[in-house]
Amino acid sequence: MSSLSIAGHEIRRLLRDRALPVLLGLLVVLAAYAAWNGSAWVGQREAAISLINAEEQDARDRSRGFVGKAPSVLPRVQPVLPPGPMAALSIGQADAYPYTADVVALGDRSQLLRHVWSDIGNPAVQAAGRFDLAFVIVFLLPLVILATTFDLWSRECERGITALVLSQPIAAGRLIAVKALARGAIVLLPALAIIIAVAAGSGATRPSGLAVLALIVLAYGSFWLALAVLIGCFARRTTEAAIAAGALWLLIVVMAPSLVLAAVNLMVPPPSQMQLATALKAQLADTARQQQLRHAAASPATRSPAPRIADAVRVAYADLVQADQAIAPLIAAHTEAEDARRQALDRARLLLPSVAVQDALDRLAGSDADRALAFQQQVLAYWHARRQLHKDYLDRDVPQTLAEYDALPRFEFQDTAGALQRGVLIDLAALAVATLLLLIAAWSMRRRLATP
């Protein structure tokens, strides 16, 4: 009995099953709806960014009239984090980080990303979880694969034909592997085509992005196929196999990630944003009070000849720098605690295949935490540069000119990672290891296939 004939028989048997077209049809409908949802979200985000850009331009135009009347005119800038080219795939963490900032050159750093207004979406809708293509891939695709592969061997056991099948000149391990591959090809390849088609239809059309998406779906699909092989090795009855498949799906996709998250939150709790805000306010108020007392005690120094830009402006700038320095340790401690928690969460994902896939899709879509943090870093650097400009005007003692105002640098987010970035490769490696472990477990249990 050749592998080809086994595969052919398995494919014919699966194609006769009326459940397959129903499942694939359902997948088409759900994936299309999810892709549309993702695309609508991208449209909404882009519309919001257009409004922000218009607001910024308005501030820029209005401030132009003040150039020459003040040492420097540095209007409020609202940098934005635009959705990536594959953004419709996954909303991911895009709602959990600010996508815009308030760069006021002479404001304090704590106001940069306060994002008081960043989100007014219905919390009840957000709590339900987003219905995007990532959800379809991570949660629903395994169900489709398991529904068509859970009885790889249990049906033969139930019909009492295992001895007959195994009397043929083929090893049990090879037999089940060929069956799994045949069924996998019939389910996974159409599912992959559906996902790629709806992703492209939603606007995620970058070829390298689609290639990585295909790689992720295939890797994840292989993991679930390997799990189906393992179920085949120990489940003797179809209902037992179905229960095992359902329970493993629940464990891998829902329970384990949720429990690991709870454990990480317990071991590395998130730092309190509320306490930080109050501590910053207290520190700034204290610094302002000290500065007032110091200024009241010391008479202002006078220079001869008097500078073009009054020294009072330099004193005000020095006060700002001092306030920044005063709150810097508080912000640094908070950032460190946040980073430690994020690192723990990031490491935990490597043990959880469903989370690794979610992470890979988030990274591919550009809705991951790292991209949001890169935006924050770039905003901070831009704010520093803006402040430096003000300082330069003070140092040269010549107010900003109209030409300089018109040449003020604009913020543009620089993407630091491509489609096949390091994080995605790590996710794929974690998935490959998990699949390999399952296959090793199945290999070690192959003798049980012959047990009636």
Place this chain on the structure above:
Amino acid sequence: MSDASPTFSRPASAVRQTLVVAATQLKLMWRERRLLWLALTLLLLAGASVTTGAARLAQQAQERQIVAEQEAGLWDSQGTIDPHAAAHVGRAIPAPVRPLAALDPGITDFVGTSVFIEGHAQNPARHRPVDAGTALSRFDGFSAAWALQVVAPLLIILAGFASLSGDVARETLRQELGSGASAHVLIGGRLIALATASLLLVLALLAVSLPGMVGRTLGTADITALVAMFAAYALYLLVFCAITIGVSARFSAARTSLVVLLGFWVVATLLAPRVAPALAESLYPTPTAPAFRAAVTEDAEHGADGHDPADKRLDALKAEMLARYQVKDVDDLPVNFRGVALEFAEANSTETYNRHFERIYATYQRQAITQRAFAALSPTLALQAASRALARTDFPAQLAFLRGVEDYRYRLIQALNLEVKQHKAANGSKHLADIATLTRSVAYSPQQPPLGHIAAAQSVNFAILLAWVLLALGLVFTSARHLGSAP
């Protein structure tokens, strides 16, 4: 009397037989150790979730208490300054911690934990626990409530799908029917057994949850809400028990029963609760924050803010004041016109913000009503809404907090403006006042929806659950008839 006895004894005997069948089924379930272990694991996880959740809530309550005290200290330490400057300093008001959130966190992690209040503006709540996460954060959601909403129905299905279908069960059934037993008695007994096991699961969950929550400021209202919550869960699980038995009786093949029941479970507990909110939001979109802000800015910030001397509405107000007091200059008014302008502007901007926010809340409400329509497909949606409302972890509870804060904000800012209005300052200077003394009488008292209001609002969801119970019992009844006529 003697004629009436058989009439009475027949139902009595049927009830007795049903109970005997139920007792036998319970014994069989007890012997199925795998399910028992699964149920015990679920109880352990749910109990651990409640205990850790309660500890986390206690820590949050302490943290918020500290923040509230620090904020009060900062406010009072402003000393003697221009009262309107204090309005710009503002203060943060932390949200109250809901004790039953340990059981059902609802939307707790998705709403801001404090509101920063200041003059001229209403800010939305900030500092959401869900902020600044990673991919794993999208998998949040395990709680005792979630275990009862999603996992317990699965256990019921696994425990009951083969009770009347499958070769062995059908053969046993044939023998039982052949010995004269009624199909209604056999199916009723199995339903009672499954419902009893489910009720025991709910009671066990209550038993493992209570130690974690006791002593953590559980008031009478909370305990009443807890009882109502568990009643709702009992109804909900009864729906799954009846559907499981009904389907098991309807299909002779255990595989078909399992596929049908698992399909219903996936749609009811996993898909519908995620698809319904997404569809509701598509039908009634929430505006983006920049669009909302632009609309408010247009109305409020470009309107009278009390600072802009060129504002036309302030000109009209000035003219009215001058006419009322029959003077020619604002300096001749018996009150400080700056305070009058600030008071007027605050009322104006508050009205604008309220109007815009109410529009957003109305959109949320329409989304909630649309979601409720999907409860026809899934009892989970009705239960989820009722459970969150009783735990005070739904949006109306958050809204009560937001409205309470806004009420306080308005009173506080207007108290400051009144002080400015009542004190004329000479030579263009500003009147100064001790902020702590001035605002001591303006207190913030946290608001939460009374249980009576919650019960009234949730009556629709309870009615939907009852309708599901009736529908599921109807399925059991028709399946029993089907079974009696063609086993």
